[in-house]
Amino acid sequence: MDIEAARKIWLPWCILLPWGLFCLIVMLVCDHFGKLDISMPLLVSIGMFAFFIYLKWSLRREPLFWTTIAILASLHLALIWYIPWTPKWIPSLAIAGVASLDLCLMFWVLAAVEVLLGGGAEAEN
Numbered sequence: 839m840d841i842e843a844a845r846k847i848w849l850p851w852c853i854l855l856p857w858g859l860f861c862l863i864v865m866l867v868c869d870h871f872g873k874l875d876i877s878m879p880l881l882v883s884i885g886m887f888a889f890f891i892y893l894k895w896s897l898r899r900e901p902l903f904w905t906t907i908a909i910l911a912s913l914h915l916a917l918i919w920y921i922p923w924t925p926k927w928i929p930s931l932a933i934a935g936v937a938s939l940d941l942c943l944m945f946w947v948l949a950a951v952e953v954l955l956g957g958g959a960e961a962e963n
Contacts (some may be wrong), residue, residue, distance in 0.1 A: 840945045843893055857885070875923040882937050883914045890944055897948075902955060906948050
């Protein structure tokens with residue numbers, strides 16, 4: 839159900855333009871500190887988390903939701919920091935595939951946590 843909702847989203851230019859400026863700023867800051875190679879994984883993760891939070895906004899009042907987001911974000915930051923990233927060009931299809939798989943895993947983790955704690959499908963309604 840979450841994946842179907844994600845397919846229906848269309849981002850207007852008033853969202854894409856600030857996102858592009860944000861990406862430019864992040865890349866300039868990463869380049870300034872000599873870490874340009876982590877700018878792409880960092881931006882992909884930020885975009886995925888923003889998209890994930892947008893899709894699950896109905897759970898915003900649940901502490902479990904924000905705890906899960908914090909844990910997932912910490913794991914992503916650790917992976918971004920400790921994995922040696924290449925500064926070489928990577929096909930966008932490969933990046934999109936890995937990002938989509940990661941987003942699906944994040945949905946799965948949140949659903950599993952909800953079921954384990956007894957929230958299940960009622961949490962979204």
